[in-house]
Amino acid sequence: MRYAIYRNDTKELVSIALEVPKNFDANVYSYSEVEEYLGTWNIETLSFDPPPPPVRLIPRKEFIERFAPEEWVMLVSLKASDPVVAATFERILMLDYIEPDSTFSQVMAAHFVAQGYLTQERIDEVLS
DSSP states (O other), X not given: OEEEEEETTTOOEEEEESSOOTXXXXXXXXXXXXXXXXXXXXXXTTEEOOOOOOOOOEEHHHHHHTSOHHHHHHHXXXXXXXXXXXXXXXXXXXXXXXXXXXXXXXXHHHHHHHTTSSOHHHHHHXXX
């Protein structure tokens, strides 16, 4: 077990300790037992929030291969008439890895669905 030592007035984390220090000043500091401390200290709950999930990255080639050939050809043909599709291709070609959970990817996917280029089910498969 470890102890999260924090200030009484601000609730800000001061340190993590294996034991409460002998010269602990309870007028200034408090502590709570913690098992995990990988996330961010939360002054509301006086504990650690879980760390964010790891970032998913898909190599560009693998990402492109998730599209059926006819889907890819259709999207390529739309570059000339749809600036959002053109921007998506600019981004894809600029990156080595695609982050399917990024805001950009999600907005582009929503646009593809809203325009009827791909179904929601299909875009979910591509981004899975």
